[in-house]
Amino acid sequence: MASIYKALVVFFAVAAALLRGGHAHGKDHAASVHDVTNSTLRGLAFVNSRGFHVNLRRCTRVVAEGLGIHAPAASRNTDGVHVGHSRHVRILDSVIGTGDDCVSVGPGSVDVVVSGVTCGPGHGLSVGSLRKDEGEQDVRGLVIRNCTVKGTTNGVRIKTWPGSPPSRASNITYEDIAMANVTNPIIIDQRYCPHDRCSDADKVTPPQGRDTSERSQPNRIRLTPWCVRPQPSLVQISDVTFRRIEGTSSGPLAVRLLCSEDRPCTGVHLDDINLTCGDVPCRSELSNVRGALAPVVAQAPSPAPAARREEDDEADVASRVTEQLGRLTWWLPFTVRG
Ligand SMILES: *[C@@H]1O[C@H](CO)[C@@H](O)[C@H](O)[C@H]1NC(C)=O
Ligand SMILES: *[C@@H]1O[C@H](CO)[C@@H](O)[C@H](O)[C@H]1NC(C)=O
Ligand SMILES: *[C@@H]1O[C@H](CO)[C@@H](O)[C@H](O)[C@H]1NC(C)=O
Numbered sequence: 001m002a003s004i005y006k007a008l009v010v011f012f013a014v015a016a017a018l019l020r021g022g023h024a025h026g027k028d029h030a031a032s033v034h035d036v037t038n039s040t041l042r043g044l045a046f047v048n049s050r051g052f053h054v055n056l057r058r059c060t061r062v063v064a065e066g067l068g069i070h071a072p073a074a075s076r077n078t079d080g081v082h083v084g085h086s087r088h089v090r091i092l093d094s095v096i097g098t099g100d101d102c103v104s105v106g107p108g109s110v111d112v113v114v115s116g117v118t119c120g121p122g123h124g125l126s127v128g129s130l131r132k133d134e135g136e137q138d139v140r141g142l143v144i145r146n147c148t149v150k151g152t153t154n155g156v157r158i159k160t161w162p163g164s165p166p167s168r169a170s171n172i173t174y175e176d177i178a179m180a181n182v183t184n185p186i187i188i189d190q191r192y193c194p195h196d197r198c199s200d201a202d203k204v205t206p207p208q209g210r211d212t213s214e215r216s217q218p219n220r221i222r223l224t225p226w227c228v229r230p231q232p233s234l235v236q237i238s239d240v241t242f243r244r245i246e247g248t249s250s251g252p253l254a255v256r257l258l259c260s261e262d263r264p265c266t267g268v269h270l271d272d273i274n275l276t277c278g279d280v281p282c283r284s285e286l287s288n289v290r291g292a293l294a295p296v297v298a299q300a301p302s303p304a305p306a307a308r309r310e311e312d313d314e315a316d317v318a319s320r321v322t323e324q325l326g327r328l329t330w331w332l333p334f335t336v337r338g
């Protein structure tokens with residue numbers, strides 16, 4: 001087992017390979033698949049990696065299928081499969097449960113298909129996080145379909161950091177996804193800022209200007225400037241479709257589309273969404289989403305939504321969409337709270 005695994009740890013600059021069967025168990029291990037072309041990883045198992053379990057970086061035409069990846073729900077940063085700076089990648093028919101994203105598709109990813117993945121526990125099937133660092137490339141052409149997500153904090157998600165410099169994430173389709181007990185089934189989060197330092201940072205009133213160094217805050221850990229004073233993300237998200245997504249949410253917010261004030265999301269389509277939220281109404285939360293949203297299928301007849309507060313022109317884009325969705329809000333039973 002160890003020797004098979006060691007061959008996996010660094011899988012570098014390989015073309016036309018098939019790696020089949022194998023099992024890796026252990027805290028320090030992860031499969032780094034870098035600069036690999038025209039290759040397949042099949043039938044591999046990974047347990048309790050310390051970091052990402054399978055990291056596909058600068059790969060072209062790589063298929064990962066029949067993987068089993070398992071780590072405790074509380075383990076941090078243990079993404080199942082991460083894809084970055086890669087093209088024409090397929091992640092198929094795998095079972096992934098970790099303490100972080102089951103699959104994360106990061107910067108520079110083009111034409112990635114994720115299909116037949118069962119995800120949970122974990123943080124869901126994610127695009128991002130985008131633009132944590134300078135010089136990241138765009139993400140485009142992703143299809144995530146025929147997946148089951150259970151007992152996770154997020155279902156399908158796109159996340160970008162606040163203050164992130166410009167880039168684009170476009171042509172992303174999530175379809176035929178079954179959710180079971182997922183806290184945020186559908187979420188775009190352009191203020192993604194995990195870890196305590198961000199909430200701490202909100203309490204800081206930084207001095208005007210850029211200097212947020214230890215000198216001015218001697219007793220604080222050094223904070224990334226955008227966390228000290230969150231700025232809108234400059235990642236433009238466009239042409240995102242959520243289609244045929246059904247199942248149960250463990251929280252009341254079934255759909256959260258929280259886009260950037262500076263770069264409203266465009267071309268977001270919600271189509272055939274059928275989620276229940278236990279015995280309370282499912283709600284949606286939208287900000288800075290531009291363009292028409294396709295109808296959301298209501299599972300149960302909905303009472304008239306609460307009167308909407310129409311805000312000033314500033315909220316124009318968001319409120320117009322909210323209103324549209326409001327007519328279609330679906331109100332359903334809810335059993336799990338908090
Ligand atoms: C990978 O496959 C593609 C198309 O099948 C081919 O054009 C390309 O030369 C291959 N690359 C390598 C490095 O084998
Ligand atoms: C959907 O995924 C399951 C595995 O979860 C697989 O068995 C099935 O063949 C897939 N169906 C399609 C239409 O791809
Ligand atoms: C969107 O992405 C899919 C999957 O990579 C691709 O087949 C399709 O051509 C793309 N569409 C556009 C308009 O780029």
Ligand SMILES: *[C@@H]1O[C@H](CO)[C@@H](O)[C@H](O)[C@H]1NC(C)=O
Pocket residue numbers: 151152181183250336
């Ligand atoms: C749903 O998930 C929560 C954690 O998010 C867990 O505490 C609860 O037991 C789960 N409920 C079911 C019915 O699986």
Ligand SMILES: *[C@@H]1O[C@H](CO)[C@@H](O)[C@H](O)[C@H]1NC(C)=O
Pocket residue numbers: 246247274297298299
């Ligand atoms: C919504 O999903 C439930 C099962 O969760 C199903 O019984 C119902 O028929 C679905 N409704 C629509 C309109 O698809």
